[in-house]
Amino acid sequence: LPTAQVAPADALVIRNGTALAGGEAIPVPNAVVIIQGDHILAMGRAADWIIPPGARVIDAQGGAILPGIIDSHVSATYDAFVRRLFLTEGVTAICDLSPPLSALPTLAQESADSGPAARGFHAGPIITAPGGYPASDVKAELRCEVSNAAEARAAVQDQVGRGVDVITIALDPGDAGQPLPILDLDTAKAAVDEAHRNGRPVRALVPQAATLDTALAAGVDAIEGVPLPQPAPLEIQATQQNVQAPALPDSLQTQLAQAVARGIILVPALDMSTATNCGRQDWSADQKQFCLDQYLQIVRRFHDLGGQIALGNDYSADPNVQPGMPLQEMKLLQAAGLSTQEIIQAATVRAAQVCGHRELGVLAPGKTADIIIVAGNPLADLQTLSRVQTVIQDGQVAFQK
Secondary structure, three states, X not given: OOOOEEOOOOOEEEEEEEEOOOOOOOOEEEEEXXXXXXXXXXXXXXXXXXXXXXXXXXXXXXXXXXXXXXXXXXXXXXXXXXXXXXXXXXXXXXXXXXXXHHHHHHHOOOEEOXXXXXXXXXXXXXXXXXXXXXXXXXXXXXXXXXXXXXXXXXXXXXXXXXXXXXXXXXXXXXXXXXXXXXXXXXHHHHHHHHHHHOOOOEEEEOOEHHHHHHHHHHOOOEEEOOOEOOOOOHHHHOOOOOOOOOOOOHHHHHHXXXXXXXXXXXXXXXXXXXXXXXXXXOOOHHHHHHHHHHHHHHHHHHHHOOOOEOOOOOEOOOOOOOOOOOHHHHHHHHHOOOOHHHHHHHHOHHXXXXXXOOOOOOOOOOOEOOEEEEOOOOOOOHHHHHOEEEEEEOOEEEEEO
16 A cells, blocks of 8 residues: 655645536545645645644635636726725636736736735737727727737737736627727737747637637637627627527537637636626526527527636626626536536636636646635536635635634
8 A cells, every 4th residue: 555645744724625626627526735935845645644743734615626727818907906806705816808007017027015915817909900999099098009910929929028918919800880900810820829839829800600610720829808799799689580500500619619629728717797788787598598598508609519618707897897706707608518627627728728827727736826615615606606715826825704
């Protein structure tokens, strides 16, 4: 029989809980997670380890031990106070996809006055065509306009030099009332190639299927939002008598299959999209459900094709979406057919991947020790994730009830 190993005397040890390691790993009951410094030293069965008297011990009290949740698609999280609100609910990192250059230093702040804050991963301003998304003059500082491949490469180089974690590009054509120019393929591909040359993933805002081919051909790493079929707008379809969502066009199904084959990750950001677009006060319950079903069936099809999904709820200081644990986004993903284990994967290892930080999202030796403990079993009930007892960040207790 193997001999039990002795944990280091200076370790921080979490015991008496079920470890949900992330990825495809099966849950480990009666587990221990051993932390040394800011990294995980080991994770396994309690029976395989001896804990010395000098080690610091956190009792999970029969709850679940899992990687810190990552909200991979947010904006307006520059203030460390806001990111503290995320952290105290178990979200140990966020990724802001559209900060102005002036906000980059504040996203690097690790703490608010009240304590440690969620990590502030970020892009720079959205790389877009002149006059493209986001179109409002108020949002001018959130975009970086480029006209050609050379300007796209220069924009990426500038943002990399400023320390961005990811690159965001806009492929949003607007609507009939306000059409918007988008990056041509050569310009988009130049941005992607330069980002990849510098080790940065590229995340494309693609709210319509009409621009999905450009995203695919450019070689992006993630699709942000749900690419809705066109030309029939939701607001027109939802006012018709027949409120049953139509079948997905064959062309969109082909595009989704191509995205899956290329390993592109989908970040649906359902919470904000459906709250904004499907919550009109003058719509009936059937019309609102029709609108929601349009979004869910696309995510469901992508998932059924074997696509990988990362969690991000598009928090942006809008009252429709609150800072903290993104439970509504998780419930919407569940409605789209993801299992609870797949949802936790989306919120940990997949979210870490699209944020460009593979050192997070998994309970494994050598990984950074961002860990949460919750009372209960989130595999049985996602609502358990609202009962966060302890948050560990960089191997230190950052919050404890």
